[in-house]
Amino acid sequence: MATVAIAGSSGLIGASLVYALRATDHRVLRIVRRAPSNSEELFWNPDTGEFDASALRGVDAAVNMCGVNVGAKRWSGAFKQSLRDSRIDPTEVLSAAVAEAGVGVLINASAVGYYGDTGNRIADETAPQGRGFLAQLCRDWEAATAPAQHAGVRVVLARTGLVLSPRGGMLSRLRPLFSLGLGGRLGSGRQYMPWISLEDQVRALLYAIFHDELAGPVNFTGPAPVTNSEFTTAMGRALNRPTALLVPGFALKTLLGEFAEEGLLGGQRAIPAALERAGYEFRHNTVGEALAYVTSTVES
Numbered sequence: 675m676a677t678v679a680i681a682g683s684s685g686l687i688g689a690s691l692v693y694a695l696r697a698t699d700h701r702v703l704r705i706v707r708r709a710p711s712n713s714e715e716l717f718w719n720p721d722t723g724e725f726d727a728s729a730l731r732g733v734d735a736a737v738n739m740c741g742v743n744v745g746a747k748r749w750s751g752a753f754k755q756s757l758r759d760s761r762i763d764p765t766e767v768l769s770a771a772v773a774e775a776g777v778g779v780l781i782n783a784s785a786v787g788y789y790g791d792t793g794n795r796i797a798d799e800t801a802p803q804g805r806g807f808l809a810q811l812c813r814d815w816e817a818a819t820a821p822a823q824h825a826g827v828r829v830v831l832a833r834t835g836l837v838l839s840p841r842g843g844m845l846s847r848l849r850p851l852f853s854l855g856l857g858g859r860l861g862s863g864r865q866y867m868p869w870i871s872l873e874d875q876v877r878a879l880l881y882a883i884f885h886d887e888l889a890g891p892v893n894f895t896g897p898a899p900v901t902n903s904e905f906t907t908a909m910g911r912a913l914n915r916p917t918a919l920l921v922p923g924f925a926l927k928t929l930l931g932e933f934a935e936e937g938l939l940g941g942q943r944a945i946p947a948a949l950e951r952a953g954y955e956f957r958h959n960t961v962g963e964a965l966a967y968v969t970s971t972v973e974s
């Protein structure tokens with residue numbers, strides 16, 4: 675039985691990871707930003723740096739899934755700052771605590787946005803940093819793990835793709851539109867969407883906790899990324915709805931600004947080279963399989 679401390683444990687990925695660890699008889703300590711309600715919760719204030727590192731003594735692994743949702747609002751200057759602060763500050767605080775307490779491994783969230791818009795080019799973990807706000811954010815977020823890396827902790831930079839989940843995440847916003855027959859490709863539809871099912875995301879995080887050969891950048895994406903057009907077709911098929919509409923790029927840019935450009939009209943053809951090399955086996959290998967799992971889970 676391992677003891678795993680998790681920050682961002684109330685989120686889409688964090689909450690599922692807590693459930694999966696407890697279901698497999700591991701002990702979970704939730705690192706919370708409010709008063710702890712039991713002995714399995716540890717208080718921290720990542721804004722001020724308040725965190726008692728000694729609480730992590732004896733902990734086998736720490737996982738950091740913190741961050742304000744990138745698609746929650748139009749990207750104003752203030753919102754972009756909150757995207758940075760809610761990732762970089764918690765990572766610095768947890769990373770220093772992990773180093774001080776001698777925790778063996780830190781799994782820290784990052785995103786495939788690191789690669790910028792790759793167009794048609796395949797991006798494994800050796801691909802260079804791309805351009806744009808998200809790429810720079812991911813670079814700085816990953817660099818904030820330096821205290822743990824310098825202390826010799828095994829650090830996994832979990833460069834996550836678009837997590838497809840029956841609850842929450844991108845699909846919860848898209849699904850109602852598609853269900854009304856209002857689904858359609860975005861812009862040219864040629865931009866890649868590096869999807870991963872929530873089930874694989876959580877299984878792969880568990881795999882990373884317990885497999886020492888995984889360290890450094892690791893793409894958490896399904897084995898076969900698809901273009902936005904292909905995703906749209908697959909979504910229509912899963913919901914049995916037409917997807918003939920086209921949402922023009924200029925309209926998205928007018929409505930959503932910079933987020934539309936980087937988050938919706940650009941994309942990454944990211945592949946999970948490190949996970950596959952380490953022997954991780956995906957439950958959902960195609961976007962069709964992932965969407966069938968997601969939509970059937972919602973319906974049941």
Ligand SMILES: NC(=O)c1ccc[n+]([C@@H]2O[C@H](COP(=O)([O-])OP(=O)(O)OC[C@H]3O[C@@H](n4cnc5c(N)ncnc54)[C@H](OP(=O)(O)O)[C@@H]3O)[C@@H](O)[C@H]2O)c1
Binds near residue numbers: 739743785
């Ligand atoms: N879901 C995706 O498709 C996806 C894709 C790429 C990357 N990621 C990254 O993976 C991580 C987890 O994703 P998710 O989908 O589970 O996110 P989520 O559902 O939005 O949850 C993120 C969690 O971060 C914590 N948080 C929120 N605001 C914060 C703040 N101002 N300061 C510190 N912590 C804050 C909260 O946990 P507590 O209240 O428990 O502290 C929240 O539940 C995020 O960093 C996200 O950027 C996700």
